[in-house]
Amino acid sequence: MRRLNRARRPVAASVLAAGFLASAVAFPAAAGAHALVGKKDLPIPEWLFAWGASLVLIVSFIGLTVAWRKARFEDDRWRPVSAALSRALVNRGTEIVAGAIGTVLLGVVVWAGLTGTEAPDRNFSLTFVFVTIWLCVAALSVLLGDFFRAFNPWRAIGRASGALFRLLAGQAAQTPLRYPPKLGRWPAVGAIFGFVWLELAYATGGPGVVGLTPRVVAIAALIYTVYTLAMMALYGVEEWCDEGEGFSVYFSMFASLAPLEVREGQLGRRPFLSGTTSWMVSPGSVALVLLTIGATTYDGATEGTLAEPIRTVTDALLDAGINSGLAFRLSGTIFLLGAIGFVSCLFWGGVAGMHMVRGTYSTAVLGRLFAHAFIPIALAYLVAHYFTLVLYQEQAQFTYLLTDPLGGGATLIGETTLSINYGVIGATAVWYVQVAALVVGHVIALILGHDRAVAIYSDPRSAARSQYWMLALMVAFTCTGLFLLSQANA
Amino acid sequence: MSPILEQLQLLAHAGHWLVYVLYAVPVGIVIGSLAVSVVRQRREDNQSGEQ
Numbered sequence: 001m002r003r004l005n006r007a008r009r010p011v012a013a014s015v016l017a018a019g020f021l022a023s024a025v026a027f028p029a030a031a032g033a034h035a036l037v038g039k040k041d042l043p044i045p046e047w048l049f050a051w052g053a054s055l056v057l058i059v060s061f062i063g064l065t066v067a068w069r070k071a072r073f074e075d076d077r078w079r080p081v082s083a084a085l086s087r088a089l090v091n092r093g094t095e096i097v098a099g100a101i102g103t104v105l106l107g108v109v110v111w112a113g114l115t116g117t118e119a120p121d122r123n124f125s126l127t128f129v130f131v132t133i134w135l136c137v138a139a140l141s142v143l144l145g146d147f148f149r150a151f152n153p154w155r156a157i158g159r160a161s162g163a164l165f166r167l168l169a170g171q172a173a174q175t176p177l178r179y180p181p182k183l184g185r186w187p188a189v190g191a192i193f194g195f196v197w198l199e200l201a202y203a204t205g206g207p208g209v210v211g212l213t214p215r216v217v218a219i220a221a222l223i224y225t226v227y228t229l230a231m232m233a234l235y236g237v238e239e240w241c242d243e244g245e246g247f248s249v250y251f252s253m254f255a256s257l258a259p260l261e262v263r264e265g266q267l268g269r270r271p272f273l274s275g276t277t278s279w280m281v282s283p284g285s286v287a288l289v290l291l292t293i294g295a296t297t298y299d300g301a302t303e304g305t306l307a308e309p310i311r312t313v314t315d316a317l318l319d320a321g322i323n324s325g326l327a328f329r330l331s332g333t334i335f336l337l338g339a340i341g342f343v344s345c346l347f348w349g350g351v352a353g354m355h356m357v358r359g360t361y362s363t364a365v366l367g368r369l370f371a372h373a374f375i376p377i378a379l380a381y382l383v384a385h386y387f388t389l390v391l392y393q394e395q396a397q398f399t400y401l402l403t404d405p406l407g408g409g410a411t412l413i414g415e416t417t418l419s420i421n422y423g424v425i426g427a428t429a430v431w432y433v434q435v436a437a438l439v440v441g442h443v444i445a446l447i448l449g450h451d452r453a454v455a456i457y458s459d460p461r462s463a464a465r466s467q468y469w470m471l472a473l474m475v476a477f478t479c480t481g482l483f484l485l486s487q488a489n490a
Numbered sequence: 491m492s493p494i495l496e497q498l499q500l501l502a503h504a505g506h507w508l509v510y511v512l513y514a515v516p517v518g519i520v521i522g523s524l525a526v527s528v529v530r531q532r533r534e535d536n537q538s539g540e541q
Contacts, residue, residue, distance in 0.1 A: 045509075047509055047512040047513050048512075050512075050513050050516060051512075051515065051516055054516030054517075054519075054520070055516075058520070353524070356528065465527075465531070468523075468524050468527060469524065471520060472517070472520045472521050472524055475516050475517050475520045476517045479513045479514065479516055479517050480513075482513065483510065483513040486513075
C-alpha cells in the first residue's frame, strides 16, 4: 500500500508537467492570445500559467508530504518583545491619538460624502472607504498585526463614552446584556456582506441608474455608526469589537497571518501564519472567509465571465416591468450570492472529500479545522484583483483627494497638479504580480492545511490522504482565479 | 438566425471558448488522480477486510 501511494503521488504532477512542456511548444502565446497581444507580452498563453501554477502546487504538496512531518503552527509561540519597545508603541497615549485619528477620518468621510461633489472620483469618501481602508488596511494588517483596533473609530467613541460616564457617574457603565457565544462572528459576517453588497451590487450602475455616490456612502457610514454604538452599549465595547463589529473582525482575520500581536497591552512576536490556527474558534468565522473570497470572485467575474449573464438577467428583470435601479441591483445581488455560493460549494465539497478518510471528523468540524488555510487565499484574491486599483487610486488619495476632499477646488495642504499615472505599471507586470499572488497564497494555504492535518491525524498517511482534497481545492481555486483574471484583463 | 446557423457560429467561435476549457484541465487531472486513488484505496481496504 505504501509502495502504491508513493508511486501514485507524482502521477498528476508528471502528466501536468508533460502537458505543460508540450503545450508551451504547441501553442505559442502569439497564436493563442488573440486580442491580448497588444496589452501583454507573455512568452506563453495565459491558460498555461494556470497549468504552471497547478504544477507548483502539486510539487509543493509532494514536498510537504515528504518533508513536513510535524505540526509547527499549532503551539502558541507568542513571545513578548522588549518592554521598552512595547511601552513605546502600545500605551494609553498612542491609543488615544490613534482613536482620535480614526474618529476624525470617519468624520471626514461623512462630511465629504454629505457636502462634497457627487463625482465619485473627485470625492474623498469613496476612495478612502473602498480602497484605503478596505484594501490597504487589510494588506497592512498582514504585516503589522491588528493595528486597525487602535484606529477603529467606533471603538474609540465607545471607549471615550465609557470614560465620560465613569467621570460623571463615578462608576463604570454596566452592559445590560452578555454577548451570546452562539452568535459568534455572524453579526460581523452580516456587516461585511452589507458592505460588499453596497460596493458590488448596489453600486451597479447602468443607463439611467446612478451607481454608488459619496452621499450614499456617508449615509451608510452614519447608519453603521449608530448601529455599532448601540450594540456596544448593549454588549460592551471590547466584546462587540471582538466578535460583532464587521471591520474589526475582517481585519483581525488578515492580522492573524501577521508576526505581531498585542495581548493584554503587551506587544509580542509569533511565527508568521501561526495566528491563523487559533482564529477560527468562533461560529461564523468560516463564513467570513468564504464571503471574502466569494465577493472578490464576483467582482472579478463581473468584468469578464459574468458580464453577459448579468446583462441577460437584468434585461429579463427590466422586461418583467421592474424599475431599472432595482433590476440592476437585484441581478447584481443574485450573482453576488451565486459567487459566494459557488465558492462555498467548492470549499465544502473539498471538506466533504476529506471526510472520506477513515476515522476522521465530521464535515462541519473539518470545515472549522481547515478554513484558516483559506485566509491566505482570501488575501491572494484581494491582491491579485485589486492591487492595480490600489496603485492608481492611492495616487489620488495622497494628492488631490487629500488637498481637496470635497472636490470643490480647495487647496487645504497646497495646490497639486498631480493626477493618476496609469502608466506606473504595465499589463505584463500586472499579470505576473497576479499569478505570483495566487500561487504564493495557495502554496501558503497548502502549508497551513498540511500542518493542521499532521496535527490532527494519527498517522502521516491519513494526513496526506486528507490533503489530496485540499490540493484539489487549491488547484480549483487557482485555476478559477487565473481564469477570472484573464477574462477581466481581456 | 436559424438554429443551424447558430450551431455553425458556435463551432466557428470554438477557438474562443475552447481556451476556457484549458483552465479546467489541471483540476480535471487532480480530481481524476484523486478518484483513482479513492477507488484503489477502497478496493485495498475491502481486500484487507476480507483477508
